[in-house]
Amino acid sequence: MARFGMVIDTKKCVGCMDCVVACKTENDVPDRFNRDWIVQDVRGKNPDLQMEIRSERCNHCDKPPCVYCCPTGASHLHDLGGVVLVTHDMCIGCKACLAACPYDARFIHPDGYADKCTFCIHRIEKGLDPACVSVCPAHCMNFGDLDDPNSRVSKLLNSRKNHSIMPEAGTSPRIFYLV
């Protein structure tokens, strides 16, 4: 079975926010909310500074606390690639999943249900890349099956130094950043 994930090259990312705009357009994300966002992480002491620009979103964790804590089963792992999804008409808006997510990737949609990145499930079902990946002008984003050793994401992870965000939170995130 596939296990979808992303590999994002921080050496190529320029933080243009095309991925953010593409997501908002593709998924009709309402005002005041984002399913993906850009983080600038600057570390070190002047003048020895290091900056990492990251396009962040739901990590579609292997061990998703948002799915475990959901009292109705609205939050679930989809059969296709283990994508973490929310069934809108099962969600009661209790917000337990928002509290459970160490990445704060979720929000409450103005219509009342919990909403988040879906890896553009409607696109990947057709074999397309998620909207954010397909528009990236720097070609820094890669989407694919982490369990397939021949996929582009697996090859990149095997060949380049990389890290995920806050693996210490214990959720086994599936988005990796090349450094």
Next chain:
Amino acid sequence: MNEYTTTRHNELVDPSLHIWGWEIPVYLFVGGLVAGMMIITGYFLFKGKYKDSACVCRVLPLLGMIILSAGMLALFFDLDHKLYTWRLYTTFKFASPMSWGAWILIVVYPVMIASFLINVPEYFSKKYPWMNKISLKLGEHKYAIKNIGVINMLLGGLLGIYTGVLLSALGARPLWNSSMLWLLFLVSGLSAASAFVHMVAKRADERELLAKADNGFLILEMFVIALFIIGMVTSTKVHNESALVLLSGIYAPVFWVFVVGLGIVIPLIMQLLAVNHKIKHTPIAPIMVIVGGLILRFVIVYAGQYTHWADAAF
């Protein structure tokens, strides 16, 4: 030195999580209070004290149902997709404390109704004679009443414990991620319930017993708070930082003054003096205990939302 900027500005999530307002702390407090009331009712039923017409266990089930219903209404206010609330009862999710809670709340009502029917207050028995008939039938089975008492204590315990587990299962908020939280909420619920029952009880010996019990619970609560904080301080960096929110951070004044000082220490001193007949019993100490218990839920829910794993990276 790190500098971190994000373009995410999601309502209720940034700059720090604030998804739960007054509804959840109020509900968690009410859950704990009613849990304590059920345990006290169960104790009196088990001990056979219900035979006395002045026993407080005659009014507690009805009061419990009213208070718990008000708390559940607060919980309902918090839901953002209200039309789909029934979805809670089409499934049971073993890993979700909230699912456990939804079902515990359903099971609690029949037990409280049964406890209510053991001794129907006069007002109802005159208006609805059929209640009296059930009451008389139940009175013939002493062991059934004892069992209802035991079930009251067990379910009360479950209800009180779940309100803490609900938060401690959310590992993304380090302050909640403590295995002491269920005990803290259970003991706080028991002390608030003792204080409440102390005020509504008519019999002097019951009032005295509950004041003494409350003193015990308050002392225990102080130990649990100490262990809760020691557990945080001796854990990982994110847990250390979340403990600082209570020890010296923005929630420290309200925590130490209103929860520990005015909610535990001062009423404990007052009640210790009262049970030793140095001063008279007044409603002041019990009210302080109850308000302190409510503020404890507010502090834990608000401060917990303020703490975060990502802080470790900053």
